[in-house]
Amino acid sequence: MIPAMPATASTARQASVTALRFGRVAATGAFAALILFAGVWGSWGTAQHVMLTKGRERGTVRVTDCAGDTCSGPFTPASEGVRAGARVEIEQSPAVREGATYDVVLKPGTRDAVRSGPAGVLYAWVPLGGALLLASVVVAGGMRLLRVAWVLGLSGAGLLTAVFVALQ
Structure with a gap:
């Protein structure tokens, strides 16, 4: 860059990169939240009968x-x-x-x-377990929040493993 020229070109580029990054994080965050909401919604149809007896x-x-x-x-x-x-x-x-x-x-x-019982409660929440696993991939790939993604993924895997063990 020529010293006499103003730095508006690089400032505009930084602003657009920041806006795109914010847009990516906001869109993938909304998508991950939608996945988790769908998991809870899918589970609650059965879980309400099992948990609120x-x-x-x-x-x-x-x-x-x-x-x-x-x-x-x-x-x-x-x-x-x-x-x-x-x-x-x-x-x-x-x-x-x-x-x-x-x-x-x-x-x-x-x-x-x-x-009903512990096996029924766990089995009712299987859709949430799947949603946690799927949301972990979205969070890791789109938001680049690896620790949060690991927590979501391990929570989903733990829930599904608990269901498998409880139903045997």
């Missing part, structure tokens, strides 16, 4: 028949005012086996059952 119909189901995506069996109530013997449906997953008995909570107004 006061006033809900609780009991056990002995799985007798599995067809398609659901398994069903007779319901034995553990809470008062619930009729016994009614057939309820539970989502078929690798953790639900025919012939086994599971603690369940019924969704209000339906005969759909959701696993």
